[in-house]
Amino acid sequence: MKTKLSTNEASEKLKAVSSLNDPFLLKCLEDERKGIVNLALKKKHALEKDQAAREKFYEMSVYEEKLRKQGFSMIAGIDEVGRGPLAGPVVAAAVILPEGFFLKGLNDSKQIPKNKLEVFADYIKNEAAAIGIGIVDAAEIDQINIYQAAKKAMNIGIADLGTTPDYLLVDAMKLSAPFPQEAIIKGDSSSISIAAASIIAKVTRDRMMTEFGVQYPEYRFEKNAGYGTPEHLAALKEFGPTPLHRKSFAPVKTYL
Structure with a gap:
């Protein structure tokens, strides 16, 4: 009579385990067979990672x-990207998430792998109660400065x-908004x-910079998003600024 599961059978059964305290997982961790223990350790680490993310x-x-306990329901989170680049707009997003929203x-x-950003953005767009986008281009950044452009x-x-939001959560800024x-600090x-x-702001801006990369291929905007990488600086020196460049920023202004 068979008393022990094979490695393949244990592997299949471990797939259904969802708790670190599952008796089968604990039993596998103490198995005398190294292959079973390794499978169990892999599952344990995955569960620990999942638990940490939650x-x-x-x-x-x-x-x-x-804020929900205080009676607010339309809570808008607000952040911007693109303060540091030498080229391209500053882009902000306002997002209202519904109660019960969850995204592991x-x-x-900046902490999310690039290959997951688009997936996360699509999920947020599908689930959010509301999303708003704000864009201020390089010419206006030069006129009003980057800090004011980010606020705008x-x-x-x-x-x-x-x-209409009833409360704003803003990343490190105070806005002149009637809410x-x-x-x-470090709100993101x-x-x-x-x-x-x-x-949402990052994916929106990255998509814009990819399109600008087609328009101005020498600068590789699709790769550097307008930041001052060595190849971007070399192109700037050789070809000069484009209309996308922030002419009030160093070293762009030295090439005017």
């Missing part, structure tokens, strides 16, 4: 949960929501709403 999400939901792995867009992009994003708000890694906004 805990991170709920930690990042604290601001939203606190949600974090500051955020306010445009709020106006583009198509609905109660809180500026959160502290609030799910701001994190969602950072992803």
Whole structure:
């Protein structure tokens, strides 16, 4: 009579395990066969990673949960990308997530692998209660400075929501908007709403820079997103600034 599962059978059964305390997982971890133990360890690490991601999400939901308990429901997270590049616009997004929203792995867009950003952005677009985008181009950045341009992009994003927020969670900025708000330092890694906004803003801007890369192939905007990489600086020196370049930024202004 067969008393032990084969390695393949154990592998199949481990796929259904969803708890670190599952008796079958614990039994496999103590198996005398190295192959079974390795399978169990792999499953254990995957469950621990999943648990950590879920805990991170709920930690990042604290601001939203606190505000919902106070009676707010249309809570807009706001963030911008593109302050540092030498070329291209600054782009902001405002995102209102519905109650009960969940996206495992949600974090500051800079912490998410590039191959997942588009997937996350599509999921947020499908699930969000509202999304607004604000864009301020290089010419206006030169006129009003990058800090004011970032603020303006955020306010445009709020106006583009198509609905009225009742509270704003803003990444590290205070806005002149007629809504109660809180500026959160490192908000894109502290609030799910701001994190969602950072992803939408980044994907929107990256797509724009990819299109600009076709228009101005020498600068490889699709690769560097307008940041001052060595190849971008070499092209700037050889060909000079484009209309997309921020002429108030060094070293762009030295090539005018």
